[in-house]
Amino acid sequence: MLENIKKEFSTRILVLIPIAIAINIAIGELVVRLKLPVYLDSIGTVLVGAIAGPWAGALTGALTNLIWGLFNPFAAPFFYVAAVIGFLAGLAGKRGAFENESPRWLSVLVGAVFVFSLTMFILAFSNASIDDTGFTSYPSMADLFSQYAIIFVVAILIGAAIGYFLLQRGGYAGFWGLITGIVAAIISAPTAAYVFGGVTGSGTDVLVAAFRASGAGILSSVMAQGAVSDPFDKMLSFMVVWLILRSLPARFKAR
Amino acid sequence: MNTFSMYVARESGLHKLYPLTKASLTLLLLIAGLTLPVNWAGYFLVLFVIFPLAIWGKVFKNFMRIVWSISLPFIISVIIIQSLFWGKGTPIFEFWILAPKIEGVIFATISVGRIILVMAGFILFAMTTRPDALMISLKQVGVPSSLAYIIVTTLQIVPRFVTKASTILDAQRSRGLETDGNLFVRSRAVVPIILPLVLGSLMEVEERAIAIEARGFNSNREETSLIEIPDTRAQFILRRIFMVLMILSIIARVAWQLST
Numbered sequence: 001m002l003e004n005i006k007k008e009f010s011t012r013i014l015v016l017i018p019i020a021i022a023i024n025i026a027i028g029e030l031v032v033r034l035k036l037p038v039y040l041d042s043i044g045t046v047l048v049g050a051i052a053g054p055w056a057g058a059l060t061g062a063l064t065n066l067i068w069g070l071f072n073p074f075a076a077p078f079f080y081v082a083a084v085i086g087f088l089a090g091l092a093g094k095r096g097a098f099e100n101e102s103p104r105w106l107s108v109l110v111g112a113v114f115v116f117s118l119t120m121f122i123l124a125f126s127n128a129s130i131d132d133t134g135f136t137s138y139p140s141m142a143d144l145f146s147q148y149a150i151i152f153v154v155a156i157l158i159g160a161a162i163g164y165f166l167l168q169r170g171g172y173a174g175f176w177g178l179i180t181g182i183v184a185a186i187i188s189a190p191t192a193a194y195v196f197g198g199v200t201g202s203g204t205d206v207l208v209a210a211f212r213a214s215g216a217g218i219l220s221s222v223m224a225q226g227a228v229s230d231p232f233d234k235m236l237s238f239m240v241v242w243l244i245l246r247s248l249p250a251r252f253k254a255r
Numbered sequence: 256m257n258t259f260s261m262y263v264a265r266e267s268g269l270h271k272l273y274p275l276t277k278a279s280l281t282l283l284l285l286i287a288g289l290t291l292p293v294n295w296a297g298y299f300l301v302l303f304v305i306f307p308l309a310i311w312g313k314v315f316k317n318f319m320r321i322v323w324s325i326s327l328p329f330i331i332s333v334i335i336i337q338s339l340f341w342g343k344g345t346p347i348f349e350f351w352i353l354a355p356k357i358e359g360v361i362f363a364t365i366s367v368g369r370i371i372l373v374m375a376g377f378i379l380f381a382m383t384t385r386p387d388a389l390m391i392s393l394k395q396v397g398v399p400s401s402l403a404y405i406i407v408t409t410l411q412i413v414p415r416f417v418t419k420a421s422t423i424l425d426a427q428r429s430r431g432l433e434t435d436g437n438l439f440v441r442s443r444a445v446v447p448i449i450l451p452l453v454l455g456s457l458m459e460v461e462e463r464a465i466a467i468e469a470r471g472f473n474s475n476r477e478e479t480s481l482i483e484i485p486d487t488r489a490q491f492i493l494r495r496i497f498m499v500l501m502i503l504s505i506i507a508r509v510a511w512q513l514s515t
Contacts, residue, residue: 018408022416073377197366212340
């Protein structure tokens with residue numbers, strides 16, 4: 001175990017980690033300048049995870065948020081989320097998610113399942129009803145499907161298109177990004193809800209407000225907001241890393 | 256050298272404290288403020304501990320400006336969302352579709368206290384502690400030097416990378432890349448900016464690795480430091496007391512949680 005961890009931290013990886021952290025922060029700030037509704041602040045973390053392994057990825061993630069905290073205190077309490085993202089990227093790398101090309105039908109499937117579940121999720125929330133005792137009840141899946149059949153078909157088609165044109169042959173990377181995003185949304189919600197009262201001070205707060213208005217509790221509203229934005233963001237980050245690793249000369253990867 | 260931090264150089268007692276003393280005090284304030292089963296602990300600690308410390312550190316004016324500008328978006332957001340969109344509760348007044356609930360306003364006020372505590376704690380620490388001094392003190396207590404290398408290097412290269420990203424953005428713009436317009440247009444600008452930034456920086460890895468290996472990075476000899484940071488016996492004891500208090504406040508929280 002300890003030997004395996006040590007093996008991940010060669011001199012080259014030690015040099016790569018600060019560069020990866022700087023990439024995280026630089027792109028994170030650039031995305032804000034371009035006013036895009038994603039974060040993309042874990043590309044460096046995923047990159048180290050993919051090249052070196054889970055422990056190096058986790059260290060990169062944790063340090064990114066802690067160092068960013070010297071400048072932007074909001075990031076610091078979420079250091080453990082970034083660590084888990086790096087760790088999962090490392091596991092994905094070990095399984096060859098960033099090397100192997102997936103068949104295109106898998107990308108289509110990943111995209112379709114993603115947009116489908118996102119739609120189901122939003123519809124379930126917006127159709128929730130609260131009774132007099134304050135108990136929230138959600139509509140049954142069968143009701144949802146019969147009521148919004150067309151929306152679901154459209155969602156599946158859009159998802160399939162995203163999978164085919166955006167994920168292309170990076171279906172494995174996209175799949176792992178999706179999983180990572182879901183995990184990140186779940187584990188970051190308690191901190192966001194408890195420490196920051198459920199807000200991030202950015203545009204995604206509109207989503208929290210919408211979920212709160214539909215009667216959901218603070219924790220589940222934050223989790224729901226994360227579930228909408230995190231999986232997409234992480235899927236994108238994993239895809240970018242997949243692209244980067246494919247563009248690198250073989251000489252670099254050999255080490 | 257331009258480093259990525261909020262450090263403000265002043266001649267004060269707070270600046271002269273050993274970095275780890277300040278770090279453990281900050282940690283104690285955060286843990287106590289977030290775990291103590293008293294809803295107003297955040298406000299109390301900010302008013303009676305952090306503000307006096309900021310005045311002692313002669314940074315109060317800058318400190319207030321930064322805390323204010325960073326926390327304001329959060330405060331506005333939390334007040335709007337939690338008071339207006341609170342599910343069931345007693346409305347204070349009703350006007351058109353606006354009906355702020357008392358419970359929501361109370362929750363928002365408690366959250367604002369926590370937000371200000373976290374922001375103020377981190378900002379005061381960052382303003383009065385030199386990053387390199389913090390690293391040296393961490394090394395003195397046995398943090399591996401490779402970790403110290405990562406942190407110090409990051410602090411030095413982040414400003415350079417942020418500039419590099421802007422340069423690439425401008426360069427791609429001058430070649431006709433559209434970075435304004437609707438969401439679709441702006442999203443398409445991401446890859447042509449990210450790929451050159453990342454690929455270019457990865458090419459640096461090789462050079463840097465050779466450079467630090469040539470300077471004895473992997474040597475097993477004991478390291479010495481050019482700068483010595485003074486520590487005192489009193490501060491050592493103070494840090495132990497802070498640690499005990501952290502544990503006590505967590506125990507208090509657990510006990511309170513179990514009893515209710």
